Amino acid sequence: MIFRQLNPHACRTYLVGARGSSGIVLIDPVLEHVAEYLELLDRDQLRLSQVIDTHTHADHISGGAALSDQTGCEYLMHTSAPSQCVTSRLTDGFEFKIGSIPIKVMDTPGHSKDSISLIFPDRILTGDVLFLDDGGAGRDDLPGGDPGEHWDSLQRILGLPDHFVVYPAHDYRDRQPSSLGEQKKYNPHLKAQTKSEYVEYVDELMLGPADWMKDVVQANYACARDPNAAWIPLDVAACEVKGTLDQGVNGQQVEEISAEELKRRLDGDRAPVLLDVRESKELHGEWGHLLGIEHLPIGALSGHLPDLERHKDKQIVTICRTGGRSHTAAQILMQAGFDQVYSLGGGMRAWKRAGYPIDYKW
Numbered sequence: 001m002i003f004r005q006l007n008p009h010a011c012r013t014y015l016v017g018a019r020g021s022s023g024i025v026l027i028d029p030v031l032e033h034v035a036e037y038l039e040l041l042d043r044d045q046l047r048l049s050q051v052i053d054t055h056t057h058a059d060h061i062s063g064g065a066a067l068s069d070q071t072g073c074e075y076l077m078h079t080s081a082p083s084q085c086v087t088s089r090l091t092d093g094f095e096f097k098i099g100s101i102p103i104k105v106m107d108t109p110g111h112s113k114d115s116i117s118l119i120f121p122d123r124i125l126t127g128d129v130l131f132l133d134d135g136g137a138g139r140d141d142l143p144g145g146d147p148g149e150h151w152d153s154l155q156r157i158l159g160l161p162d163h164f165v166v167y168p169a170h171d172y173r174d175r176q177p178s179s180l181g182e183q184k185k186y187n188p189h190l191k192a193q194t195k196s197e198y199v200e201y202v203d204e205l206m207l208g209p210a211d212w213m214k215d216v217v218q219a220n221y222a223c224a225r226d227p228n229a230a231w232i233p234l235d236v237a238a239c240e241v242k243g244t245l246d247q248g249v250n251g252q253q254v255e256e257i258s259a260e261e262l263k264r265r266l267d268g269d270r271a272p273v274l275l276d277v278r279e280s281k282e283l284h285g286e287w288g289h290l291l292g293i294e295h296l297p298i299g300a301l302s303g304h305l306p307d308l309e310r311h312k313d314k315q316i317v318t319i320c321r322t323g324g325r326s327h328t329a330a331q332i333l334m335q336a337g338f339d340q341v342y343s344l345g346g347g348m349r350a351w352k353r354a355g356y357p358i359d360y361k362w
């Protein structure tokens with residue numbers, strides 16, 4: 001089998017072919033590299049028979065439409081993909097061959113509705129449903145994303161043999177493809193024991209996609225052939241769950257305080273500013289909220305830092321449901337120069353369990 005990854009950067013494009021057969025397939029080609037792909041095909045006298053996108057991409061414009069125009073190859077995506085220039089639609093369980101190499105399509109929604117994985121005899125191309133090692137998996141807050149469906153898809157992938165090697169559509173830190181067995185040991189997205197545990201884990205990591213990603217999705221829906229159809233920043237790990245945060249945010253060391261310590265500070269002379277970073281509907285939901293909070297959802301925080309300047313000389317305690325989003329919010333504030341920032345460990349759950357006052361009106 002001929003199997004090569006073609007791109008120098010984070011987006012992975014795989015060239016697959018069978019020895020002795022000139023027809024090859026490109027999987028997840030990137031529009032800005034199309035001229036290089038065509039040059040390579042010409043040089044190695046290969047004929048492009050098919051292009052496959054594992055899903056509608058949000059961080060780059062697909063080369064599928066341009067390659068189909070220029071070579072006459074088929075362009076394949078899942079049957080639910082909104083792109084109109086796709087020439088054939090794939091469904092779960094569909095089997096086909098590249099030369100003598102059998103490939104099976106597996107529906108693996110979660111990162112997007114139209115996500116598929118491609119199963120080879122000894123490997124799986126997972127798209128953005130499963131990345132490598134601490135890269136985890138693709139974000140679920142893009143259009144059509146769904147953490148519950150993502151969990152179901154991961155369970156299907158985990159049903160494959162442990163020796164299958166995982167080839168994702170992205171890798172942002174030069175990780176090497178490794179087996180499913182290795183991923184079971186090291187990938188944080190494969191640690192949850194139940195669907196509800198996984199959904200809770202992912203919910204706590206969701207920030208909402210950057211606006212430019214929504215523009216890229218639209219460009220792919222419209223089969224863009226112009227690499228400038230959407231603006232795309234360089235070197236951003238955009239499809240990872242926290243990949244659109246400014247560089248340096250993840251390295252900030254946050255001090256957590258307990259519910260008891262927060263109560264003590266609130267009863268003292270200089271009560272801290274309480275910044276709740278959950279979504280509005282959560283403030284009057286099961287866990288309620290503390291009295292006197294300021295509210296700014298985590299996805300909007302980076303864009304509203306100037307509004308918080310007036311609190312720069314005060315203590316700020318960030319709050320969410322269980323302490324995940326508040327930890328990220330504290331990191332964003334620290335990166336922006338706020339130096340008295342704390343995150344409520346265990347979030348509203350810990351506060352409620354301690355029996356302290358909660359308000360449900362919002």
Ligand SMILES: [Fe+2]
Binds near residue numbers: 055056057058128
């Ligand atoms: Fe993606």
